[in-house]
Amino acid sequence: MKQLLVFIKKEFYHVFRDRRTLLIMFGLPIVQIILFGFALSSEVKNIHLVIADYSKDVKSQKLINKIMTSEYLLVEQVNLNYQEIEQEFKRGEVKGALIIPVNFSSDLLHSGKSQIQVITDGSDPNISKTITNYLTAIIVDFQQQEALSDQVPALLSIQPEVRMLFNEEGNGSLNFIPGVMALILMIICTALTSVSVVKEKEMGTMEVLLVSPFKPVFVLIAKAIPYLLLSLANFTLILLLAVFVLDVEVRGSLLLLYLESTLFIITCLSLGLLISNVTNSQQTALLISLMGMMLPTLIFTGFIMPLENMPKIFQVISNFIPSRWYYLAVKSVMLKGLGFSYVWKETLVLTGMTVGLLSIALKKFKVRL
Amino acid sequence: METVTLQNIVKTYNNGSVKAVDDVSFTVKEGELFGLIGPDGAGKTSIFRILTTVLLADKGQASVAGFDVVKDYKEIRASVGYMPGKFSLYQDLTVLENLNFFATVFGTTIEENYELIKDIYDQIKPFNNRRAGKLSGGMKQKLALCCALIHKPKVLLLDEPTTGVDVVSRKEFWEMLKTLKRQGITILVSTPYMDEATLCERIALIQDGKIMTVDAPENIMKAYPTKLYAARSREIYRLLLDYRSDEAIESSYAFGEYLHITLHNKVHDGLSKLNEIAEKKGHVEIQVKEIKATIEDSFIRLMGEKEAKV
């Protein structure tokens, strides 16, 4: 036991004396959160919008004027037809379109109900959602004004019919927080653990450790524990950044959140140890960890691109990516405030993966070179 | 008693296409300082790894301190001190931290076997708080030796401890080995430097995975089968070429400031023959003498014989 403690202490020395490791460990989350936080921020200004006004009367003009005064929306062109709107979208600068039908005013006056169409560029789900929200707000506001001035019944309602091109389901803007958590824990646990084991192989110290009474499996445990603790510290850092810098609210149980994260960290550590067993150079270990783990995490977790829009085969593959399940669990607990009864499935899958990976890692660990 | 034995050990890599160790057998007696001498790629490191149980041989048997390298690998791991070839300690840990770490890993403390490492440790003690990565080559070597000795092993296995280290540090290192030997530790050490051979009690010369000979260095040198001559002149390279082109000469190669030359059996008076050839070719400041073979001469000879057999 004392041997294990000394070993763990040694691991901490390695981490705290290596500036690069420290930088990856604690710099990465800060940079990622800030980068994702502001790049994917829901507060977007000057969104380019085109309007097709088929109604062309006083009411529609009033609505258009109201939209044009918004500081968030930049109305580019008015009076385009459907084909032209499509062209604008394809050019990419325009992120949204508002289509006012021919009978907009008459419908409103006679039946008290009218429809307008909002089309957004769904490949940019956050902006799409933002546009929809802004426009809905403006239209609701417009309704109220009209109701007052025209003495039309307050029941009158305009129903924006929203269609998100390219990404019909849309995606919340805060989803990236659980995504970044998954990404960072994945990188740190997998890459740093595998590299630190492989480094011992490269330096020849592994050979000496093998030729010692120290149980070889202890090497793995001793490597895993410091990184488990450091990863939890890291997770806390991300959480604090999310809450205090990005104003994200943790809705569910904090304890459950930590438990799920610990489970995921152990999954990643097992993966890292497995990688270190099959590689002999730090570069290879790093390459496998980054390319083999980071890319799938980015693609298959669903926080950057929605899984539902991917080809079937990708959706099937995503089931084998641990971070996908962790992402789902954190989203449910942290953002939706759901309890364990809603995330038992994700927990079960992650547990299964951990047990599987860990047993392979232990089995593959060679007591010889 | 034999502390290390190898019997017909064979080790191949890449599914048998590369033969690293080819039917190697030798023994190291208890308390002996035994040298495994050969160039890079001769199979020295593979032999060390087989003996330290981190590598399995394809064929043959080996034992260390009475334990079988396959069956009793755990016992061996507890009773040997090992310095692998590329061993470089934890660079980011201080001298003291390294030493403490290895002491604990081996289930002991620095104090417990202090007597054994004292002489060596005293030399690096002033740098206790310096990181291992900031030590000089010679000091690193001393620290590594301390780490390998910390649990008072019965057998010390040192794989090329002096490679890339300068002459002064090398000399000091061999002095340390002698001291350790006096304390009864069996030492198996490998080196590519032929001149270190004479510092061992017995040596094995190894080349291309095969042991060419095993004996005390003096016996190997005495066993040199023919007369060996040393010669020089003002233009040594031209002399080398001139000798090589002469029929009476069996071999001629540079050796330090001289050429070392062997003659075919039929030549009786070697000295005058060599003088004669040199004079005929117009050399000046000619000096020829008969000499005793060194380990390096023996190694070269044995390599030639081995190739002739193939």
Place this chain on the structure above:
Amino acid sequence: MDQEKVIICKNLTKRFGDFTAVNEISFDITKGEIFGFLGANGAGKTTAMRILCGLSFPTSGEATVAGYDVYKQQEQIKKNIGYMSQKFSLYENLTILENIEFFGGVYGLERKEIKRRTEKLIDTLGLQKEAKKMVGELPLGWKQKLAFSVAIFHQPKIVFLDEPTGGVDPVTRRQFWDMIYEAAASGITIFVTTHYMDEAEYCNRISVMVDGKVEALDSPRNLKEKHQVTTMDEVFYLLARGAKRSDN
């Protein structure tokens, strides 16, 4: 041997902060000479060699290599020297021919010329069968011999060899030295470092660096006479014993 000086060093000094790695070293090397550059670990050999190869600027002092100034004409120096070390020799995953072609190209030789010299080189080394093999598959000794041939492929005035024979067997080591002698006889100046003291004896002259200074500079024979010992090993030990600093 004509007396043309190909390397001239006068009070060459290199400081890193308050650490003087190379301390006022001076020597001249003649064309076709085999010059052994010895020193304990950390004595400053590598630093001095880097300056002479045009890879680093001295802090003070003067030096010319192949007639070019180490301060102002580094590019010309690089064109006129060859370099080979134990660590970097050739690309293991290129064939022998590809390696030769690559290095020939690096030194700006013409395609025809490369082809002509390659054929000659393969012939002299007796590597016809192996020419299309990966360098990684060759035994260490052959690799080193090939690396040396590549280092002098562009017929440099000086070739720098940094521990070229480390770990090589005694027979191959001598074959290697045969090549060195041959190159020297053809007028190429050899500047070599080694840990093998018997190899130091093959040199026409050697210098021994201790703590950044050149402590001895003479022919091996004179050095041994001066210190009244029989081997270079002892000479080196006597000189380097008092060294205060070591590498890293």
